[in-house]
Amino acid sequence: MAKKNMLFLAIVVILAVIPILMNKGAEFGGSDGQAEEAIGEIHPDYQPWFESLWEPPSGEIESLLFALQAAIGTGFIAFFFGYFIGKKKGEEQTDR
């Protein structure tokens, strides 16, 4: 199982690296901007009628919050498997 998982993880990394190598010089901007443009082409006079209540003041703060989001999730996943792997090992030991 561990070998298979490492292989899958390697594939995910490759899938992320290939686009960067394929498109040298591309912007790799967010997709939201493209949708905004497309709406502008179809309905040039459309005005967004509601603004975000709060926006991260800079790209740095935004990446801080994205990192926080990933950290919260990863933290719990690590706790989860640490707990159950330890629990299984403990049960195996008491069985003996």
Place this chain on the structure above:
Amino acid sequence: MLGYKKVGILIVLCSVFLLAPPHAFAMHIMEGFLPANWAIFWMVLSLPFIVFGIRKIKRLAGEHMNIKMLLGLCGAFAFVLSSLKLPSVTGSCSHPTGVGLAAVLFGPAVSCVMALIVLLFQALLLAHGGLTTLGANVFSMGIAGPVVAYAVYKLMNRSGFSTGASVFAAAALSDLVTYIVTSLQLGLAFPAAEGGVIVSIIKFMGIFAVTQIPLALSEGFLTVIIFNLLLAYNKNDIKELGVLGGRI
């Protein structure tokens, strides 16, 4: 060996990939970018799923500690995956949804609550998605995608595919369907002056493209990794949820 039935199922499922959008348009529709009537329409449509989902989570969480932990894991997984902005072959970025895992383990009602939590976090703190478009985004990411994930998983699992293959297809297709539905929502709200809704949907979605596929595949692989770990350490809990119908 693959039987005729299995091959048939695979062909039908693979054909969904042909619908993948050419450009990675918005994963989530931006704040204020759906006209008010459509914003309300999608909110009303999503609301019953959310109410049902919260009730289901309350019931599940009361069962026992391990199930509660599994619910937490599904939420955490969606949190991580939707924070990963991955580069796509067209030179722009988008992110997976991460709700396929919850859909396979607990069903679409539960995953729609997970999606709601992630979307609220991103709308309030990251100006990504929005409050007015929350209903539409919950529908695409939390309901449409997961319903497909759940159906694909059950269908493949009962037809004799391995659990790994079924989970992979469920998560990858759920990712793609979320994109397709987002394009439908934008197309419906912004019909083109010439040609109307259909032309717009095609504009937002495209027909022959392959852009979203690497992202969907990544989501599939990552979900299988977590599922393999669950099979190794939480098999009894997963059995209890009735997830493992066919062979493992």
